[in-house]
Amino acid sequence: MGIAKIYDPLIIEDKWLVKWEKEGFFKSDPNEKTPYTILIPPPNVTGILHMGHMLNNSIQDILIRKARLSGYNACWVPGTDHASIATEAKVVNKLKEIGIKKHELNRDEFLQHAWDWTNKHGGIILNQLKKIGCSCDWSKTKFTLDQDMYESVQSMFMKLHKDGYLYRDKKIVNWDPEAKTTLSNEEVIYKEKSAKLFYLKYKIESSEEFISVATTRPETIFGDTAVAVNPADKRYKKLIGKKLVVPIVNRAVPIVGDNSVESEFGTGCLKVTPAHSEKDFEIGLRNNLDIIDIFNDDATLNDHGLHYKTLDRFSVRKKITNELEEKGLLDRVEDYTHNIALSERTSCVVEPKLSTQWFVKMKELSKPALELVLNGDIQFYPKKYVKTYKNWLENIRDWNISRQLYWGHRIPVFYLKKDRSKYVVCLSNPEAIKLFEEKYYIKNLKSDEIFQDEDVLDTWFSSWLWPISVFDGIRNPNNADINYYYPTSDLVTGPDIIFFWVARMIISGNYLRKDIPFRNVYFTGLVRDKKGKKMSKQLGNSPDPEILIKKYGADAVRVGLLFCAPAGNDLLFDETLCNQGKNFSNKIWNAYRLVDGLKVDDSQQNQSHNEFAVKWFDENLKKKVISINESFKNFRISEALMTLYKLFWDDFCSIYLEIIKPEYGKNISKDLKHSTLIFLEKLLTLLHPFMPFISSEISDQILSNNFNISKSNWPKSEKIDNAIVQDFNYSIEIVSKIRHLKKENNISFKDDLKIYHENDLKKDQISVIYKLTNCSLVREKLKNIDSKTSFIAGKFSYVVDKKNKIFNELDTDKLKEELNYNLGFKTILEKKLSNENFISNAPKEVIDNERKKLDDVNSKIKILEEGIKNKTS
């Protein structure tokens, strides 16, 4: 044979990558066909591919390739995200390595570095996606900081402002002291940590008495402007209105009553630091308290920190505890476990901070978004996420969109230098001057009298426009692309960004276009290692997809991942699954080797078992197609793959090919070869979405070597002839039983067996049994034989005889066991059928079915009893 015995994916995959790229194979333009559109969840522009991407994008590729084969105009738009905070943090670190600090650079200088970094690393991940076979329309590649995307974001900001959905407010926000920016609530993660609860002694003013106040953060006493107690708390009621002296700071602060204080916690007294806690801030508002901000942007103490000025909050905590202890102002310390807030990106402890930011009013804006999911216009797979989504939307809070970063979309707002409360929303300085005149009647402003907001927008503020902005539907809401491709079909993403992204796209889609952004959302699980740990760089338990691909081939890794990825569940990835994928590739390859090498003899007549096998496989294929299509409909991709895996390996290779395979040196008929090639080609079409490389390669070879075979499309579900499938399955069942018997009785598989059966097996069924078991079948003899034992296989009973050998070796106990089981079954059925409640309550089909079962069981029992009688006599 001219074809290599072992499949080598590397050469073939490279070949197809080049070919696809060169021919612009996946390009899509609006046409008369129905569109099927997927937008990639844009990965970080400077990121590299990890197993999560691999899973996610393999699924998208499967869907898009299947749609393409099904005749849709399939369009998969790729792109990358500027990922403002993550990328900026990376650039800051890189600069630090070469001795440059961010604050030494101005915005433009910093951005130059950031762009250098982006240009150097951007696009790596897109190339990696190509390598795993992603069939994106690469000509449509977008980057969220592209000029057109930038303008879309700006125009969205202006529209929201115009419609009254934006406001600027001073609130306690989540501050990341490392990145020196605010974060949205969604970017904060909480982790349980053990800490200490310090009881500090606050002296009652003009008294020698002390009150003990519990806190986890003694370093914030510099910002204390009150101590609050619950007004119902009898212990402290009389103290409300009096003053306490903050230890070390020696500032007298009032004792206020506030219902939010829980008497049971600590001593029932709460130190109030309005600048550094949301709750304290609210108490401050209610009680008209001063606000003292004690931190610099990097969470070191400022002038208010007295002798701790410039020191970091955590070191101050240690030092001040010592000082308090020395001065006798520390009452006691307890162990305490609580949740601390961490920045999702930098992992540093988030500092609540009072600052002025832009917010999006979410409540009204998001209202329709809930309905669109609840009424099924948008479907979630798996369904359980609908509840998560509902829960979030019902408790939605306003969205802080300002980020104190350089890398991102600049906020299009201009302020008056003299009076920062006056601002206008627009794109440029000259426009701003004009607007100031219109809005505030300020004339003849010079351009240096105004300045643009220093902040950029939250990354997700551009991401939530992705489905519309990639088709330029914000600047040009009626262009041909957006009208054709929007709404998109399916979104494939992780449940971790259901709020960040999925929900917000639904919100913006409805706001901008009064339409859904996508019809289905498929949530993939997280990729974990086989011990169940989440894969991450830090843990070092995440394999590098590129290495896996080198080792097993891209097809094999894709398939390996999908073997363990049931819809919506986390998947426990084990490299051995890639090996299974590789074995599968090799199996496919060798099936092709066999089929390709089949020699044809024109004069050859088709044998009955071959004809039967062809008929069966044709029907069986249709049957499996129904099942695969059904799985796809429900986004059960793993299930579809498994059906296909078994169809190819078991049905096609182990059964069909074994039947039609001629004896050594013999030929097959022309028709049979033709049918077989067609089957293989159809199977490759089904395999194509999962394993694009090997399927393309073999398909290509088949089509170029056989002019009478044409490329098939993705098959539709068709009616099947069940009788053929059933007849065939009986034969296979009998074959299996015969093999079992041979093995149990230590009969070589090469040896002949004689099978006599009393039921009417059809000729071609017998032929198949003969072919697969190497036994002589003498049907007629059944009448003459003095049958000594019987055997049950499915519906059939038959006698097995190997020169009268099996007879004697067959175990009577086995038959008795079988008999007992059936007698028990019979009793249950009879009991059930004589139960009036059952007869009157159960549906007719169920009852009929039970009656049929009883008939079957009775005939089996008869055969078994005869068998035992014959054996013992």
Add this chain to the structure above:
RNA sequence: GGGCGCUUAGCUCAGUUGGUUCAGAGCACUUGGUUUACACCCAAGGGGUCGGGGGUUCGAAUCCCUCAGCGCCCACCA
């Protein structure tokens, strides 16, 4: 604290509206096999009282209650 979900073979998971042909699949395992596509293979087989207990029902892996264990999301207290 609020919400969601999970517990089925050694492992990872299917089991739609309750109906003993639903107790399943893949992998792993055991045994036997290979000059004739593939040992990256073929064949046969052994594994589970469906987390525990209770209930509804003629009938429960499936519905209800309860206990135990695990996971996730949201909110967050000094």
